[in-house]
Amino acid sequence: MAEKIDFPKELLVFIDEWKVKPGSLIMILHKTQETFGYISRPAAEKIAALTGIPLARVYGVVSFYHFFKTTKPGKHRISICLGTACYLKGGGDALEEARKLLNLAPGAVTEDGLFSIDEVRCVGCCGLAPVMTIGGDTYGKITKDKLPEIFAKYR
């Protein structure tokens, strides 16, 4: 039997409001990802059922936009900025080092489920480049040497 998922009321109301508007699928997917951190198979099926949009189309949009994730992220979501300012100041090196330290392949989650890393584009604080965020915390002017200490706080 297919796995079921419960959507919180707020998400159901949002879907109900949006499903009749053009471009609704993207908005609904954004809101769903914001709610669960990713778009699981049961969530995609539920969206299809609630909106009448074929499941294949839901998946077509999810796979077209790299922004949407189909696997559960780590408990602590690390985002490393690779926007121009951050990239020029070593964002790429920081990303590589973070992956090495956490033994993470791109898109993967650590075995303990604690961490996943996303590459992001400009998070709006270029003066602090290179920037990394973990959940709601922002770390500026990060260097390779600072990473182990920062990650240790979340273990």
Ligand code: FES
């Ligand atoms: S480029 Fe990284 S915060 Fe703007």
